[in-house]
Amino acid sequence: MPIGRKDKDEEGGGNPFSYIERTAVLQEARIFQQTPINPRKCCEILTKIIYLINQGEVISTTEATETFFAMTKLFQSSDVIMRRMCYLTIKEMSKMTENAFIVTQSLTKDMNGREDIFRAAAVRALCAITDSSTLQGIERYMKQAIVDKVPSVSSAALVSSFHLSKGAHDVVKRWINEVQESCSNDNIMVQYHALGLLYHLRKKDRLATSKMVAKFMKSGLKSPFAYCMLIRIASKLLEEEDSGHDSPAFDFIESCLRNKHELVIYEAASAIVNMPNCTARELAPAVSVLQGFISSPKPSMRYAGAKTLSKVAMKHPSAVTACNLDLENLITDVNRSIATLAITTLLKTGSESSVDRLMKQITSFMSEISDEFKVVVVRAISALCQKYPRKHAVMMNYLSSMLRDEGGFDYKKAIVECIIAILEESPESKESGLSHLCEFIEDCEHTVLATKIIHLLGREGPKTLNPSKYIRFIYNRVILEDEAVRAAAVSALARFGAQCEDLLPSILSLLHHSMMDEDDEVRDRATFYYHTLAQKQKVLNSAYILNGLTVSLSGLERCLQNYLKEVSEEPFNMKSVPLQAIATEETKTAIAPTVRKTKEKTPASRQEMYAEQLSRIPEFKVLGNLFKSSEALELTETETEYVVRCVKHTFDKHIVLQFDCTNTLNDQILENVTVQVEAGDGFEVIAYVPCLCLKYNQPGVTYACVAIPEEDPTEVTTTLSCVMKFVVKDCDPNTGEADDDGYEDEYPLEDVDITVADHVHKVIKPNFGAAWEEVGDENELEDTYALSTVNTLQDAVKNIVKYLGMQACDRSDNVPEGKSAHTLTLAGVYRGGHSVLARAKLVLKDGVTMQLTVRSSDDVAAQVITSAVG
Amino acid sequence: MEGVLEPSLYTVKAILILDNDGERLLAKYYDDTYPTVREQKAFEKNLFNKTHKSDSEIALLEGLTVVYKGNVDLFFYVIGSAHENELMLMSVLTCVYDSVNLLLRKNVEKRILLRNIDSVFLIIDEIVDGGVIMQVDGCNVLDQIATRGDDIPLTEQTISQVLQSAKDQIKWSLLK
DSSP, X not given: OOOSOHHHHHHTTTOTTTTOOHHHHHHHGGGGGSSSOOHHHHHHHHHHHHHHHHTTOOOOHHHHHHHHHHHHGGGGSXXXXXXXXXXXXXXXXXXXOSOGGGGXXXXXXXXXXXXXXXXXXXXXXXXXXXXXTTHHHHHHHHHXXXXXSSHHHHHHHHHHHHHHTTTOHHHHHTTHHHHHHHTTOSSHHHHHHHHHHHHHHHTTOHHHHHHHHHHHHHHOOSOHHHHHHHHHHHHHHHHHHOOOXXXXXXXXXHHGGGOSOHHHHHHHHHHHHHSXXXXXXXXXXXXXXHHHHHTOSSHHHHHHHHHHHHHHHHHOHHHHGGGHHHXXXXXXXXXXXXXXXXXXXXXXXXXXXXXXXXXXXXXXXXXXXXXXXXXXXXXXXXXXXXXXXXXXXXHHHHHHHHHHSOOOHHHHHHHHHHHHHHHHHOGGGHHHHHHHHHHHHHTOOOHHHHHHHHHHHHHHGGGSSOTHHHHHHHHHHHHHSOHHXXXXXXXXXXXXXHHOGGGHHHHHHHHXXXXXXXXXXXXXXXXXXXXXXXXXXXXXXXXXXXXXXXXXXXXXXXXXXHHHHXXXXXXXXXXXXXXXXXXXXXXXXXXXXXXXXSOOSOHHHHHHHHHHHHHTSGGGGGGOSOOEEOOOEEOSOTTSSEEEEEEEEEOSSEEEEEEEEEEOOTTXXXXXXXXXXXXXXXXXXXXXXXXXXXXXXXOEEEEEEEEOOSSSTTOOOEEEEEEEEEEEEEBOTTTOOBOSOOEEEEEEXXXXXXXXXXXXXXXXXXXXXXXXXXXXXXXXXXXXXXXXTOOSHHHHHHHHHHHHTOEXXXXXXXXXXXXXXXXXXXXXXXXXXXXXXXXXXXXXXXXXXXXXXXXXXXXXXXXXXXXHOO | OTTXXXXXXXXXXXXXXXXXXXXXXXXXXXXXXXXXXXXXXXXXXXXXXXXXSOOOSEEEETTEEEEEXXXXXXXXXXXXXXXXXXXXXXHHHHHHHHHHHHHTTTOOOHHHHHHTHHHHHHHHHHHEETXXXXXXXXXXXXXXXXXXXXXXXXXXXXHHHHHHHHHHHHHHHHHO
């Protein structure tokens, strides 16, 4: 298209469009009205309009409408290029005006005309200006076009229908027969589009979808694109069915690994890799085709192969080991994305000796790769640290230099999480890790990260050899940062003050400054901590600064509301508030961020749910607040007639046994179900709450309430034997209608043990030492035991935690390898709200010997805990 | 579930042609990943900075898979989701490039491209419609659109083109 302004071309960097301007171009569009039409000139103007839209220029509704009207005239000329440009302009401008329908007539004519070159484009332009209200008018033509013998027309109609089905699903659904017919079209693109549309129209109907897949799996397809689509549909079906991988759909996907098109092979391999719970054997063929990909000369193939292999390495590192040699060749790939993927994969699968070499390689081009890959690298390092603890120091160096580099929030967050995980795992790296983090918060724009690090400093800093060096970093934050960071910094300072006596005067004066802060929260915290610290009492420090509240916040809210409802002379009792439940296995998630988001439902909500259920039963109103609920115990084998599970709820003076019963016989209805409990050791059953009717497969609940003996408060353990009693009525399995008369029957259950752990609630004491001093030695008991049944310290620790039902503090539940002595510290709250602390010194020598020291605010609690072992 | 693609015809998120300053010559965005012109330009800038120096065909950027090809003073990009089949995106890129190459008779260069920008618009429209791949064969694409028969005379070829074609020829002769 010679524009005839060659001199200007050179000036504008060769771009003839750099000087055009919207209003001028739209003015020029007036020549559309002239007769005879000058196709070349008009074409030039249309091009300019499209170019402007393409550059992001906004064209107003009036301008667009005017242009549309002018353009109707151009349909009189049959110049091919100009007509094509008209269609394109219509598509581009269709959403800018409401009067686009004025070209409907002309487009319909072209769509059904003789010129094949116009028809496909006309279909697409027509559908762009059609909405659900006007669609019916062209429905007949669309149906014809879908099955048109010209492939481009058929494709255009199918794809346009696909776009239209967003707003007019029901109308498009009526064309399903035509779409189905096109699925057997010989043209590869038509087949792909038809299959895609067919699935889209049927995807709500599982049965139809699986029939469709079965049909095409049998008949086969021509188009590689259609194959990819079918693989995706099949793997989605597999995922939903959740059945094993023995189905024909899986076989089909596997057979696609032998397709002649790389496109299809890759799609099949990545579908297999992405399947949840794939076994190593099922992965093997996919891995071997991917191995072929990574030695391809084409970068995109290598990238695709390396990316998918790195996914495999996350779940099945051993499956990828066979490719290690090929991956090694990729670590110097000019495409840094490929090199990064190869290195991170090797870090997961390789041996300890190769780590240094790989890390050196990757740091050399860290600055060239995008943030997404940097996060991948950090994750790989994180996983590596877990695997090879000896590499901590080396890794820490890499991480700190990465922390200094440029990067976005996700990248920095990943690094910080990784460093924190390392310094919590290995004491040797603690000091260096903390100082790297200190340096980082000096210049950190992310509030979330800064507060997280400051909190960590407050917790770990005072325990280091030279705590004073961290004060400066923290106090700088108080001066420079926003409220949230300042508040965190004040709390951290208070922790230093509470633990390091020599620093106290300086901390007090720093806090004094913050008492004038402009933010309420910061000021309140500073004032509170200042006055607490000024008392110089260790007990206060431990209770209000170092170890904080252990109650559940929602529980506290509820208790306070209840307290305010009924006028009472008594002061509010903190001990009646339910305690914060502790999520187990939380420590591991920090170091392996990939496995997160699995269990979001916390045990806290579970206990609250029980509390809510129990409070609705009038018999249990008098028992007070729920103290603790145990895990559910199976009292039957799983495959029996009746399945019963028991949850023990501990109250102040009672234990309520909740029996969840399920009737697995469909020809029986059980009525008046109770579980009779035979108590001993001074325990006494005081009430039963029966389950009135237990139908097939509908779980029911019955309760038994047991009083804990009061004469001897140390007598807290017993074994209760249980028998389920009920009236059986036969019923019709189909209708569920029961006979009128039944007979009494009983069913023996397994015994329920009441253990010490049922009377103890786990609490976290972030600073055990301070808490130990806080409780004092008033009720201290000490005893020595020989634990003959265990052979390792780790087993001993596990058993002690289980028997006592207390929370291990300061990560003391992890026994470092190769040690022969270990100290385990435990914290808990005994029934009635008395805090209990225990320190167990363990020595490994022909079995494990334990010296257990227990401190508590209540002497009974101390006695009970001491008696639990042995 | 992460990684498993919803089976859909929507494959391509955007097609871009940038010049050697990173300026937009042609841009089609097919979904709302970058809804405003400002976000689009920011993305293009980032994209150009990350890709114009290395000739490496594929990259992951802002959570998207980008396949690209540079030639003298032009850069062609096809962009899809990070979970998309990379080879599928690659076939689109190859088709875009082949069609343009055929159209411009191997003179794939900014000045010539701009002179034929109307046909290039039509080519892109033939290859991808609203994010759905329509066609992956360059010859078929050119059959679908009509081109003006005006020749590009040899005298119009610039030094850089001559150099480029010479380079190509040398490369080929070496490969044989």
